Amino acid sequence: MYISEKYGIEVIKDMIPNDSMQGPKAIENSLLNHGYNISFNELFLDIITACSLDELGIYDNLYGFVNADFQIFRHRTVTRYPKTFTDIKHRFYDVELKELYYLLNEFTLIVETPEISTRSLGTIIIIHDENGWTVEQLILLGTGSKEYLHCTGQNIDEAYVITSLLKEGITFAPSSFSASPFSLLNLSIVPEHQKPARTNSYTILTIATTLLLMCNLVIMIKKKRK
Numbered sequence: 001m002y003i004s005e006k007y008g009i010e011v012i013k014d015m016i017p018n019d020s021m022q023g024p025k026a027i028e029n030s031l032l033n034h035g036y037n038i039s040f041n042e043l044f045l046d047i048i049t050a051c052s053l054d055e056l057g058i059y060d061n062l063y064g065f066v067n068a069d070f071q072i073f074r075h076r077t078v079t080r081y082p083k084t085f086t087d088i089k090h091r092f093y094d095v096e097l098k099e100l101y102y103l104l105n106e107f108t109l110i111v112e113t114p115e116i117s118t119r120s121l122g123t124i125i126i127i128h129d130e131n132g133w134t135v136e137q138l139i140l141l142g143t144g145s146k147e148y149l150h151c152t153g154q155n156i157d158e159a160y161v162i163t164s165l166l167k168e169g170i171t172f173a174p175s176s177f178s179a180s181p182f183s184l185l186n187l188s189i190v191p192e193h194q195k196p197a198r199t200n201s202y203t204i205l206t207i208a209t210t211l212l213l214m215c216n217l218v219i220m221i222k223k224k225r226k
Contacts, residue, residue: 002047003027005066007036041166045122045137048072048095052160053126058133072097081107081191087184090114090121090165100159103191106152109161110188115144118169119183124162129153139166150193163187 004012014030021029024040031038049063052072056064075097076085088096100107113121119142127134131154140147151159165183 001065001068002050003031003043006046006062007031007034010034011036041120041122041139041168042137044093044164044166045124045139048162048164049124049126049135049137051095052097052124052162053133053135055133059135063133063135075099077101078189081189084186084188086186088163088187089182090163090185091182092165092167092180094164096163098161098187098189100161100189101157103153103156103159105154105156106150106191106193107156107159108190108192108194109149109151110190110194111140111147111149111163112186113140113145113147114142114165114183114185116183117142118167119181120166120168121185122162122164122166123147123149124160125149125151126160126162127151127153127156128158129156141168146196148194148196161187161189 011030011034014033015026027043028038028040031043046062050065051070053063054065054070056066058064072095074095077099079101081103085098090096109123109125111121111123121140121142123138123140125136134153136151138149153159163185165185
């Protein structure tokens with residue numbers, strides 16, 4: 001339904017005889033044949049944004065439906081900060097939605113990426129303030145690191161954070177959804193601009209440099225005494 005509304009029914013028709021390709025690859029190929037260079041993962045983020053926001057009149061109607069009224073019912077509401085969620089189970093292409101209130105003008109989203117390189121974390125940040133709606137979509141590659149995403153607005157009255165585990169380099173779905181792999185990821189929301197703390201490697205380098213200077217000083221004192 002989303003593809004037919006946004007890209008035309010001909011894209012759907014072209015996918016039907018394309019049985020030599022698995023679903024996601026067939027979608028990408030059909031879109032490309034019609035002049036749309038978009039990956040399946042990017043398309044998926046557009047779809048779940050539309051299901052969450054369903055707002056026509058912005059972004060060329062990319063995030064709203066004309067012929068349907070979708071709503072994601074399973075979500076968590078956040079009203080107090082800082083707020084941390086630990087070990088959130090992310091299955092492939094499942095949707096984790098958080099609804100944020102009382103943020104005012106800025107907040108920092110700290111998300112943990114999967115440790116496996118073939119997995120990515122699709123992250124969507126939707127903000128509504130006095131200037132209207134703003135949507136930012138990111139695909140964070142699996143590196144097992146923390147990403148600090150600084151978000152701003154003018155008198156933010158509501159915001160949404162959506163995360164989903166995406167596949168990289170794998171174009172077919174698991175045979176059983178219940179048996180599909182998952183990642184346990186952490187996410188924090190801080191009501192201010194927060195930067196990453198200094199890494200341990202920096203601290204170790206500082207200590208090593210200090211010790212080296214002290215050793216050189218001791219050697220110089222001994223030489224002077226001789």
